[in-house]
Amino acid sequence: MNQEMWDLFIESFWKLIIPGLKMTIPLTVTAFFFAMIIAVLVAMVQYANVPVLKQISRFYIWIIRGTPLLVQLLIGFYGLNNIGIHINAFPAAVLIFSLNEGAYCAETMRAALEAVPSGQMEAGYCVGMNYAQIMWHIVLPQAFRTAFPPLSNSLIGMVKDTSLAANITYAEMLYAAQRIVGRTYKFMLIYCEVALIYLMFSTVLTWVQRYGEKRLNAYGGNKG
Amino acid sequence: MSMLEIRNIHKAFDQNEILKGVSITVEKGDVVAILGPSGSGKTTLLRCINYLEKADQGELIFDGRSYDLANTPKKDIAAIRMKTGFVFQNYNLFKNKTALENVTIGLTSVRKIPASEAKKIGLKMLERVGMLARADHFPAQLSGGQQQRVAIARALAYDPEIIYFDEPTSALDPELIGEVLGVMRALAEEGMTMIVVTHEMDFARNVSSHVIFMEDGVIVEEGTSKEIFENPKKERTREFLRLEENRRNVQ
Numbered sequence: 001m002n003q004e005m006w007d008l009f010i011e012s013f014w015k016l017i018i019p020g021l022k023m024t025i026p027l028t029v030t031a032f033f034f035a036m037i038i039a040v041l042v043a044m045v046q047y048a049n050v051p052v053l054k055q056i057s058r059f060y061i062w063i064i065r066g067t068p069l070l071v072q073l074l075i076g077f078y079g080l081n082n083i084g085i086h087i088n089a090f091p092a093a094v095l096i097f098s099l100n101e102g103a104y105c106a107e108t109m110r111a112a113l114e115a116v117p118s119g120q121m122e123a124g125y126c127v128g129m130n131y132a133q134i135m136w137h138i139v140l141p142q143a144f145r146t147a148f149p150p151l152s153n154s155l156i157g158m159v160k161d162t163s164l165a166a167n168i169t170y171a172e173m174l175y176a177a178q179r180i181v182g183r184t185y186k187f188m189l190i191y192c193e194v195a196l197i198y199l200m201f202s203t204v205l206t207w208v209q210r211y212g213e214k215r216l217n218a219y220g221g222n223k224g
Numbered sequence: 225m226s227m228l229e230i231r232n233i234h235k236a237f238d239q240n241e242i243l244k245g246v247s248i249t250v251e252k253g254d255v256v257a258i259l260g261p262s263g264s265g266k267t268t269l270l271r272c273i274n275y276l277e278k279a280d281q282g283e284l285i286f287d288g289r290s291y292d293l294a295n296t297p298k299k300d301i302a303a304i305r306m307k308t309g310f311v312f313q314n315y316n317l318f319k320n321k322t323a324l325e326n327v328t329i330g331l332t333s334v335r336k337i338p339a340s341e342a343k344k345i346g347l348k349m350l351e352r353v354g355m356l357a358r359a360d361h362f363p364a365q366l367s368g369g370q371q372q373r374v375a376i377a378r379a380l381a382y383d384p385e386i387i388y389f390d391e392p393t394s395a396l397d398p399e400l401i402g403e404v405l406g407v408m409r410a411l412a413e414e415g416m417t418m419i420v421v422t423h424e425m426d427f428a429r430n431v432s433s434h435v436i437f438m439e440d441g442v443i444v445e446e447g448t449s450k451e452i453f454e455n456p457k458k459e460r461t462r463e464f465l466r467l468e469e470n471r472r473n474v475q
């Protein structure tokens with residue numbers, strides 16, 4: 001790599017990492033937070049067999065899982081704009097990523113809830129707890145422990161998927177990279193550099209995931 | 225008046241009648257052993273009287289009140305459960321809670337007893353079953369016998385009037401059975417009222433005050449443990465006891 005390329009690399013690094021920290025991370029964190037709320041609610045509605053809400057949940061999951069995320073983003077931003085609902089790129093991205101991730105994580109949560117043995121619920125009833133208390137103290141914590149690894153994977157996947165938000169003018173990392181490329185035509189250098197930064201982000205999250213799993217296992221896991 | 229009476233309980237799964245009119249009377253301080261071959265409906269009986277399963281018909285008289293087992297209001301069910309303990313064959317300890325928390329959670333979350341006081345009660349119960357040293361262990365870190373003793377402590381925590389045991393030692397390795405039976409024997413000696421479904425003939429013979437032999441959803445024979453073990457009247461009872469005796473000798 002010659003001096004000129006190296007200078008561009010260094011200069012671009014800051015131009016990429018700053019949108020990474022100011023745009024990619026906030027979008028990921030916010031959308032994942034709402035996705036978790038959606039996931040738990042949608043999973044519980046199915047687990048508890050709540051009529052109507054259960055059918056709505058299945059319909060929602062069917063739609064989200066059967067259509068591409070990019071198309072959902074385009075509908076959520078340009079499509080809504082078209083029919084007179086003007087929302088900025090950030091809220092549009094949060095909305096679509098939450099709904100999308102929420103559907104996938106709901107399935108993860110539902111499987112984890114169903115994996116909790118029915119004896120846990122029965123033992124809860126026998127000590128006098130009601131349904132809500134058992135869910136809160138016993139079933140959800142156990143399900144969450146089971147779901148932790150796959151949910152962490154979803155989060156890591158989402159950090160990378162936020163690059164799609166470039167398509168709806170959300171100025172995250174890939175968007176920044178495209179602007180640099182448009183000016184310099186150094187496709188290889190800049191796209192590899194942005195890939196490197198995504199790799200950094202996912203690696204840190206993988207460490208956090210491993211640490212979390214270790215902590216959870218230290219408390220006896222779900223065995224026994 | 226009896227402490228607990230079950231009258232004419234019926235329960236079918238699909239078209240299959242599992243309980244065909246069972247009636248049981250339990251006096252305060254009784255230890256009632258329920259014997260019978262696998263599939264005779266013993267578990268279903270205990271589950272029905274604690275409403276884990278809904279009976280099709282039957283009456284429960286408990287604490288001076290009568291309840292329709294097929295149709296008891298939710299709040300009555302909760303009240304009945306607070307006065308009865310249940311010990312499962314496979315322990316069913318809360319896996320995400322320590323031994324101590326398993327014992328205290330019913331006190332703090334249901335009875336709203338302050339945490340510090342609940343802890344005191346919890347430790348006392350763990351001590352009663354010889355599990356004080358493992359108070360901070362999670363179920364996965366305990367042996368089957370230890371888990372079952374914690375489960376007994378959990379059932380004891382809120383001072384129940386009666387405890388139901390569903391084959392509490394059947395899932396245990398043979399060398400761990402004694403520690404659980406020891407705890408149950410101590411409870412019996414303290415005067416705890418218990419219904420115990422069991423295959424432990426020595427326990428039924430020596431600890432229980434009353435023995436019920438069940439088969440195919442009906443009570444074949446019942447009496448004091450002396451009557452049943454020394455002088456069973458029904459041929460079917462004699463045969464069952466002989467088989468159980470052989471089984472034990474093989475082991």
Ligand SMILES: Nc1ncnc2c1ncn2[C@@H]1O[C@H](COP(=O)(O)OP(=O)(O)O)[C@@H](O)[C@H]1O
Nearest residue numbers: 237238242260261262263264265266267268269
């Ligand atoms: N939830 C259920 N659904 C269908 N059949 C059941 C259910 N629970 C128990 N049974 C049937 O009821 C019969 C009696 O079971 P159970 O009460 O467990 O007997 P025991 O405890 O005496 O071995 C068995 O044939 C069993 O298959």
Ligand SMILES: [Mg+2]
Nearest residue numbers: 266267268391
């Ligand atoms: Mg049974």
